[in-house]
Amino acid sequence: MSVPQSSAGEDAAHTAERRWAIVSMALIAFLLVVIAFTGIHWAAMPPSGIEPIDPTTLHVSGEFIEPNLGVQIRGDGTVIVRLLAQQYSFNPQCLILPANTKITFRGTSADVVHGFLVTGTNANAMLVPGYVTTFTTEFLHEGEHLMPCHEFCGTGHAAMWAHIKVVSPETFHRLMSSNTGGRCD
Numbered sequence: 001m002s003v004p005q006s007s008a009g010e011d012a013a014h015t016a017e018r019r020w021a022i023v024s025m026a027l028i029a030f031l032l033v034v035i036a037f038t039g040i041h042w043a044a045m046p047p048s049g050i051e052p053i054d055p056t057t058l059h060v061s062g063e064f065i066e067p068n069l070g071v072q073i074r075g076d077g078t079v080i081v082r083l084l085a086q087q088y089s090f091n092p093q094c095l096i097l098p099a100n101t102k103i104t105f106r107g108t109s110a111d112v113v114h115g116f117l118v119t120g121t122n123a124n125a126m127l128v129p130g131y132v133t134t135f136t137t138e139f140l141h142e143g144e145h146l147m148p149c150h151e152f153c154g155t156g157h158a159a160m161w162a163h164i165k166v167v168s169p170e171t172f173h174r175l176m177s178s179n180t181g182g183r184c185d
């Protein structure tokens, strides 16, 4: 009578082993999917800070020359802002931006590490010489915001800030028709 008992025990052991094999295979498959997904995602959307730029020629050539700074409306209706930080000011010093519109910031520094945040919003970034910082955000409400430098950059750090005026999309487009660059400084 001991043979069927032993066989039943073996069956139970095999079932349990198979179950655990399936669990561990599923875990490995899940981890492979996670690795593949993050790899593709990071390749498609690299984090900011890895786009290099020569800080010594910013003023004379390339994306951050004076006429390119400020606000521009892109073909798809979204807005791009280019700004330059240097001891101890931002260029532009004041920007007009539309509410409820996708806004991409692109900025860099001409000298040391600066940073900026738009008070009361989640817009917050560092500006590192040699790299372009870029992020996209949307302001939900109209209003005026201070945009201070938030990385200690020297004796004038505390006096380094700019202004952001968020207006309705209608007002923004009206102002932009006569004010290329969206400046209010």
Ligand code: CUA
Binding pocket: 085, 086, 087, 088, 113, 114, 115, 149, 150, 151, 152, 153, 154, 156, 157, 158, 160
């Ligand atoms: Cu620029 Cu602190």
